Amino acid sequence: ITAYAEELLQECDRLKGWPERVLTMQRNWIGKSVGVEIDFPVVGSPEVIRIFTTRPDTIFGATFMVLAPEHPLIPTLIARQDNAEAVQAFVQRVSREDTITRTAEETEKEGIFTGRYALNPLTQEQIPIWIANFVLMEYGTGAIMAVPAHDQRDLDFARKYHLPVRVVIQPPEGTLDAETMTTAYVEEGEMINSGQFTGLPSPEGKERIADYLEEAGIGRRTVNYRLRDWGISRQRYWGTPIPIIYCPDCGIVPVPYEDLPVELPLDLEFTFGARSPLEESEEFLRVSCPRCGKEGRRETDTMDTFIDSSWYFERYTSPHTTDQPFSPEAAAYWMPVDQYIGGIEHAVLHLLYARFYTKVLRDLGLLKIDEPFQNLLTQGMVIKGGAKMSKSKGNIVDPDQMIKQYGADSVRLFMLFAAPPEKDLEWSDQGIEGAYRFLNRVWRLVTAQLATIQGVTVQEDQMQALSPGVAALRRKVHQTIRKVTADIERFHFNTAIAAIMELVNHLYQFTGEEREEPGAQMALREAIEMLVRLLSPFTPHLAEELWHRLGYTESIAHVAWPSHNPDLAQEEEITLVVQVNGKVRSRISISPDLSEEEMKQVALQDERIRTLTAGKQIKKVVVVPQKLVNIVV
Numbered sequence: 180i181t182a183y184a185e186e187l188l189q190e191c192d193r194l195k196g197w198p199e200r201v202l203t204m205q206r207n208w209i210g211k212s213v214g215v216e217i218d219f220p221v222v223g224s225p226e227v228i229r230i231f232t233t234r235p236d237t238i239f240g241a242t243f244m245v246l247a248p249e250h251p252l253i254p255t256l257i258a259r260q261d262n263a264e265a266v267q268a269f270v271q272r273v274s275r276e277d278t279i280t281r282t283a284e285e286t287e288k289e290g291i292f293t294g295r296y297a298l299n300p301l302t303q304e305q306i307p308i309w310i311a312n313f314v315l316m317e318y319g320t321g322a323i324m325a326v327p328a329h330d331q332r333d334l335d336f337a338r339k340y341h342l343p344v345r346v347v348i349q350p351p352e353g354t355l356d357a358e359t360m361t362t363a364y365v366e367e368g369e370m371i372n373s374g375q376f377t378g379l380p381s382p383e384g385k386e387r388i389a390d391y392l393e394e395a396g397i398g399r400r401t402v403n404y405r406l407r408d409w410g411i412s413r414q415r416y417w418g419t420p421i422p423i424i425y426c427p428d429c430g431i432v433p434v435p436y437e438d439l440p441v442e443l444p445l446d447l448e449f450t451f452g453a454r455s456p457l458e459e460s461e462e463f464l465r466v467s468c469p470r471c472g473k474e475g476r477r478e479t480d481t482m483d484t485f486i487d488s489s490w491y492f493e494r495y496t497s498p499h500t501t502d503q504p505f506s507p508e509a510a511a512y513w514m515p516v517d518q519y520i521g522g523i524e525h526a527v528l529h530l531l532y533a534r535f536y537t538k539v540l541r542d543l544g545l546l547k548i549d550e551p552f553q554n555l556l557t558q559g560m561v562i563k564g565g566a567k568m569s570k571s572k573g574n575i576v577d578p579d580q581m582i583k584q585y586g587a588d589s590v591r592l593f594m595l596f597a598a599p600p601e602k603d604l605e606w607s608d609q610g611i612e613g614a615y616r617f618l619n620r621v622w623r624l625v626t627a628q629l630a631t632i633q634g635v636t637v638q639e640d641q642m643q644a645l646s647p648g649v650a651a652l653r654r655k656v657h658q659t660i661r662k663v664t665a666d667i668e669r670f671h672f673n674t675a676i677a678a679i680m681e682l683v684n685h686l687y688q689f690t691g692e693e694r695e696e697p698g699a700q701m702a703l704r705e706a707i708e709m710l711v712r713l714l715s716p717f718t719p720h721l722a723e724e725l726w727h728r729l730g731y732t733e734s735i736a737h738v739a740w741p742s743h744n745p746d747l748a749q750e751e752e753i754t755l756v757v758q759v760n761g762k763v764r765s766r767i768s769i770s771p772d773l774s775e776e777e778m779k780q781v782a783l784q785d786e787r788i789r790t791l792t793a794g795k796q797i798k799k800v801v802v803v804p805q806k807l808v809n810i811v812v
């Protein structure tokens with residue numbers, strides 16, 4: 180994967196449909212840093228210690244060096260040293276600790292002096308070589324130049340072991356005291372105590388020192404990535420067998436193409452123990468060498484599950500293909516995935532591996548895309564009392580119990596309504612209670628209207644010239660269809676449900692004489708049907724039941740999603756008359772919902788009115804709601 184580090188990083192910028200949080204995690208995981216590799220000669224030895232630093236401008240402040248306990252040079256360095264045994268004991272002890280604990284900020288930094296010195300190539304000073312727990316072989320070169328004045332870890336270490344501290348970067352304000360400072364100054368600044376480079380600002384100093392090191396042949400500019408290669412073998416049964424045979428004569432031999440795939444044996448004994456059961460199966464193990472025919476043994480490690488999950492979606496494009504993993508033609512037609520959904524815990528594992536695999540398959544000529552997932556939604560967690568639900572915290576909610584008490588529809592509606600899906604959802608018993616009450620309200624509304632709208636069919640030609648109340652109901656219905664459809668597309672289920680709730684409120688207010696108007700029954704029939712159809716993805720059981728009570732025999736699941744009529748959804752507009760000093764000067768179309776203040780603002784911002792009132796003092800503005808604004812100047 181390291182071969183693709185740069186491309187994986189660059190293309191983060193092109194993933195416009197991904198949450199920024201995931202991209203940041205991937206960028207940090209890839210961890211590109213541009214810096215300089217520098218060789219520090221070991222005093223009294225032909226060896227050099229190579230370090231990587233992003234801050235060559237601080238090299239004059241490097242007062243000691245630190246090696247990872249696993250550094251390969253250590254045995255050479257400590258041979259014939261008086262304290263060799265103590266160093267070996269330290270190395271053995273620290274190497275056994277896990278690297279996460281070792282490098283954690285709160286872990287006490289500890290180290291041991293090797294007895295040897297290196298030459299700082301810029302100061303020509305001899306500086307002591309230490310070994311410490313906080314340096315890892317996996318990062319950089321496994322060795323660092325320690326600049327205690329400008330790195331907190333190095334400063335903590337220097338204070339503990341009484342190592343010299345030298346300030347070489349001057350902050351823009353204030354001065355640093357090497358003797359007493361407890362907080363390292365890690366920002367850039369002006370180089371001081373730095374020989375010929377003194378006075379340079381950090382950015383320029385970095386370049387000049389890199390030039391100097393390259394010319395002297397003791398350093399070079401280089402790019403470092405935090406990303407490591409991926410060990411894919413696992414010592415367990417469940418996984419794809421690695422198709423390799425070990426022959427006593429030929430060594431490592433791949434299983435020939437025609438013998439693929441190697442399948443897992445099914446007749447195994449699963450016993451407790453550290454060994455993979457594959458190692459116990461002679462039938463699986465014994466195989467003749469494909470090259471010389473001699474008896475060999477199969478590899479018993481299987482592949483990491485991420486191997487399979489990195490490309491399974493390609494298989495979905497041609498699930499019946501038998502002679503290849505997937506059909507490149509089908510993949511070219513279907514890929515990339517338009518919308519992918521997964522938890523944030525996949526940010527730097529599955530989601531990074533899948534991107535990597537896509538690029539590898541592309542370079543093998545099997546895919547025509549660079550990236551697998553166009554849009555990504557990372558759903559939030561369900562939390563209770565502010566904490567992630569867990570057995571140990573005892574804040575688990577039993578969904579079966581909830582479903583028994585309120586029904587699956589209420590539980591679903593609550594979860595979809597409580598938060599947008601990318602946010603964490605705070606579990607609330609009152610919330611479910613609220614969803615339950617709302618669905619009861621829907622039930623009462625629809626069942627109460629059944630007698631009125633029974634046998635009514637919606638006929639557009641009989642729905643012209645409607646009274647204001649009936650027209651308003653139709654407008655609300657079509658606006659709701661428009662909003663719910665758009666919100667579902669964007670996964671804004673909570674606002675979609677809120678819009679349905681508004682429609683229900685509107686229907687409850689559609690009472691009395693309005694319902695006697697021409698077309699009212701048809702409009703009511705349309706509104707009730709649309710309400711049920713819009714609810715059906717959220718509360719399928721309730722919707723199905725109501726649908727049948729409305730007289731349909733086909734399942735609502737097979738009914739097409741409704742579409743709104745843009746003309747009907749259009750907000751009704753009224754004409755606002757604007758006067759200046761009592762004379763009509765402008766007419767503006769506005770929504771009847773505008774408040775008096777909004778009407779005033781619309782009038783004052785009208786272009787003709789602005790011209791007429793320019794440079795004049797407005798003494799008074801009179802507003803007649805939904806009709807008129809008079810401006811007195």
Ligand SMILES: [Zn+2]
Pocket residue numbers: 426427428429430468469470471472473
């Ligand atoms: Zn062989």
